[in-house]
Amino acid sequence: MTAPTAPALVLLHTSAAHVPVFDALRDRNHPGAVLRHLVVPELLDRARAEGPRAVAPAVLDVLAAARAGDEAGSGAGSGPVLVTCSTIGATAEALAPLLGAPVLRVDRPMAAAAVRAGARIAVLATVESTLAPTAELLAEEAGGRPVSIRTHLVDGAWERFAAGDGPGSLELVAAAADAVTGADVIVLAQVSMTGAADLVTTRIPVLSSPGEGLAEGLRQVAVP
Incomplete structure (x- = not known):
């Protein structure tokens, strides 16, 4: 029997530069934790141009697709998503009921x-x-x-x-x-x-x- 995959925390970033920051924190303070990084820079680009609420449909699509993939086998299940972009954090947090999982603001x-x-x-x-x-x-x-x-x-x-x-x-x-x-x-x-x-x-x-x-x-x- 295959061992169950450890639960993963999904992180949504708008810059690839944030990935090593969180990986280093994981390695130092939470060894064994599984992080799954999503990097979508265009969400911040659009939020800066049109306002954070304008990206709500795109954020929901990104998070829903990520959770669909996790349910297919990566182990995140119904766990939370951590949004690391402060500009879109409130917009993403409000999507939790539609996503069916907690959406957390890093800040x-x-x-x-x-x-x-x-x-x-x-x-x-x-x-x-x-x-x-x-x-x-x-x-x-x-x-x-x-x-x-x-x-x-x-x-x-x-x-x-x-x-x-x-x-x-x-x-x-x-x-x-x-x-x-x-x-x-x-x-x-x-x-x-x-x-x-x-x-x-x-x-x-x-x-x-x-x-x-x-x-x-x-x-x-x-x-x-």
């Missing part, structure tokens, strides 16, 4: 941690389309508690990232974080910004999403 655990850290939250992003969804998520996680959310677009950082200059992009993000004042916590709104947390000199706590987002996704597929 939701980060947002919950941010509102616990203090009422003055600075949000940094490299694409403008991420700012509003992140601010809305923080307000939702605050649950009616008063919070002050200030958003900052890091000029030039996305262009460097898109051109393949990841280190240069992170340097700009770190410099922007170091320039923040009057905040209790700084949120790095996108997965692509994560490495900047290691470069900052500010004493303000700097939060990123991949670690806790992945951990939450794996908890829902019962992988320790």
Whole structure:
């Protein structure tokens, strides 16, 4: 008899650069976990041009096709999907009832941690389309508690990232974080910004999403 395939966590990315980030986290913190990566850059391209809600049908098609393949034998079954793009996270999360499986936002655990850290939250992003969804998520996680959310677009950082200059992009993000004042916590709104947390000199706590987002996704597929 063939041994059953380990449950897999499906991750939907809009950049291939995110795949090694999550694989490294898996190897370090969750050995034995099975990740299945879907990379669909055009979802972010369209969301930036037309708005996040415009990609809802395309996101549903991608996730439904992925789950159909999993049910045919890859082992994900009815498990969750983790969406790692902050721009389309809310749109994807709302599709869970149509998909018939949980759809998780990678940035939701980060947002919950941010509102616990203090009422003055600075949000940094490299694409403008991420700012509003992140601010809305923080307000939702605050649950009616008063919070002050200030958003900052890091000029030039996305262009460097898109051109393949990841280190240069992170340097700009770190410099922007170091320039923040009057905040209790700084949120790095996108997965692509994560490495900047290691470069900052500010004493303000700097939060990123991949670690806790992945951990939450794996908890829902019962992988320790």
